[in-house]
Amino acid sequence: MTRAQARDTAREILKIVPLVMRTVAAELRAAGELPAPAHFGLLTVLSVQPRTLTELAALQGVSLPTMSNSISAMVERGWVRRTARTGDRRVLTIDVTPAGRAAVERVGRAAEGHLADALAPLDASSRQRLQGGLSVLLRVFGQAPGRPSARSRPRSGRTRAAPKPP
Amino acid sequence: MTRAQARDTAREILKIVPLVMRTVAAELRAAGELPAPAHFGLLTVLSVQPRTLTELAALQGVSLPTMSNSISAMVERGWVRRTARTGDRRVLTIDVTPAGRAAVERVGRAAEGHLADALAPLDASSRQRLQGGLSVLLRVFGQAPGRPSARSRPRSGRTRAAPKPP
DNA sequence: CGTGATAAATTAGCCCACATAACCATTAGG
């Protein structure tokens, strides 16, 4: 892809993606599935197999605190569980509950119901173009590129002022 | 498009679009262009021609208060201006300042720079699929569907009975 | 020509997603 093509495509993405995002979010909101837009991908990932928090954060391209908070919210909704099933007691394994699987089903159907009206009039050619484009997007953005920073705090070890004896 | 196809596509969109959104937002944030993801489309729309707040809200598919706040933020950044140039003194016309046009240029270039690395390895076929898919998305989500928002408040003149029950 | 409905925009109050910085708890290794 040439530079000029990359630029045009970048601008297209900047223009279109937020629009799609808002539309989908609004539809889910209207369907009473408030907290879905960001949690849906998470649930589908976890449906494949349980993961640790760090894995999830890397897969979704968000920071660890963000993922921790998202998981907390989903735990409160009863969609996932935090369990410590490895030998290392630091790591938590997140897995989906039956309620979580049901939620994926439900949100998927809600989204379908609302998007179908917009998508239905597409002819076969357009549908193929859309799905082809989506698959390319998945390949390009598939797993959180570009945030190599995460784990490299200097932290000179002198931070410990008041130790806390239990 | 069949029902089943619509459902699959809807799920794809739910899975991919937030990913793309986050990635792009993170890149712009890292580039020091914090407030861009949602404002970029706005600036490009306004670059074509000035608009009123209500028009903008409808075009972008957001509520009027949201648009008002976004515009306020952009006014503070010096990217757009609010002027009252119509006969109707209720309506404000929003137009882009030279600084706003420069910002579009700059953000476009920043996004290009960061997306180019991801997009460049695509072959011609993938690029065409991507752009084809984007154009379909634009057609489908092009202008805020779904929010007919039939504001049918049960009108009752000046009733102000219980505004804030704690 | 008032008066009440409607329309355009703003303000106030809330929620969610994301980020950093700082912290606690555990493990690894000299």
Next chain:
DNA sequence: CCTAATGGTTATGTGGGCTAATTTATCACG
């Protein structure tokens, strides 16, 4: 042991989105 590294959580801030309520201006009409 003691120190560094690793996995998660808490604290705090920012921004975009919403609804409800308010303000200001225009319009329809008896």
